[in-house]
Amino acid sequence: MDINHTETQVKGFFHDFKEFAMRGNAMDMAVGIVIGTAFGAISKSLVADVIMPPFGLLLGGRDFSKYFIVLKQGTPPGPYHSMTAAQAAHAVTLNYGTFIGTVITFIVISLSIFVLLRQMNKLKRKPQDVPVSPTTKECPHCCTSIPIKANRCPACTSELTVDT
Numbered sequence: 061m062d063i064n065h066t067e068t069q070v071k072g073f074f075h076d077f078k079e080f081a082m083r084g085n086a087m088d089m090a091v092g093i094v095i096g097t098a099f100g101a102i103s104k105s106l107v108a109d110v111i112m113p114p115f116g117l118l119l120g121g122r123d124f125s126k127y128f129i130v131l132k133q134g135t136p137p138g139p140y141h142s143m144t145a146a147q148a149a150h151a152v153t154l155n156y157g158t159f160i161g162t163v164i165t166f167i168v169i170s171l172s173i174f175v176l177l178r179q180m181n182k183l184k185r186k187p188q189d190v191p192v193s194p195t196t197k198e199c200p201h202c203c204t205s206i207p208i209k210a211n212r213c214p215a216c217t218s219e220l221t222v223d224t
Contacts, residue, residue, distance in 0.1 A: 103172060107165040115164075127157025 080086060108125075116122045130138055134149030146153050196205045202216040212219055 099172075100169065103169040104165050107161060107168050111164060111168065112161060124157040124160050127155075127160075129154040129156065 112124060116124060126142060128143045128146065130140060130146055130151050130153055132152035134146065134151030136149060138146065138149070138151065140146035140149065140151060143153060143155060143158075195208055197208050197210075198204070199206055199213040199216060199218065199220070201218040202213060204213060204215040206213055206215075206220075210220060
């Protein structure tokens with residue numbers, strides 16, 4: 061086995077990896093993932109700490125994260141007064157309250173991203189009201205469409221005045 065050949069392959073691998081990692085797309089993707097993770101944490105906190113407490117209060121002071129159904133008893137057998145107690149007893153639970161919170165989190169994140177992208181698209185759009193200056197005019201003699209800067213009509217060879 062040739063050591064120089066292996067060393068060249070390793071150097072080539074790291075050189076190719078460096079080129080890949082330093083490309084704009086890879087860096088943009090990395091930044092997007094970091095910002096997305098932070099945005100997800102903020103949205104999760106918004107749902108858990110701001111939206112769900114009043115929502116639960118409207119429904120009689122309930123905390124959705126505590127709603128679960130025991131599908132199979134653990135040891136020791138229930139009743140379990142909390143999801144944590146059921147999980148500590150190795151009971152099989154259906155945690156529908158947690159699922160409701162996750163669905164609300166998804167809706168808040170989706171709505172936030174939709175509003176953000178909608179605003180960005182509005183900023184990117186070209187204004188529709190900007191008048192476009194004409195690039196052609198009509199020959200007064202033969203009614204042919206000609207460039208606006210033309211001094212003579214190419215169809216009928218009439219000389220054109222500046223105001224035509």
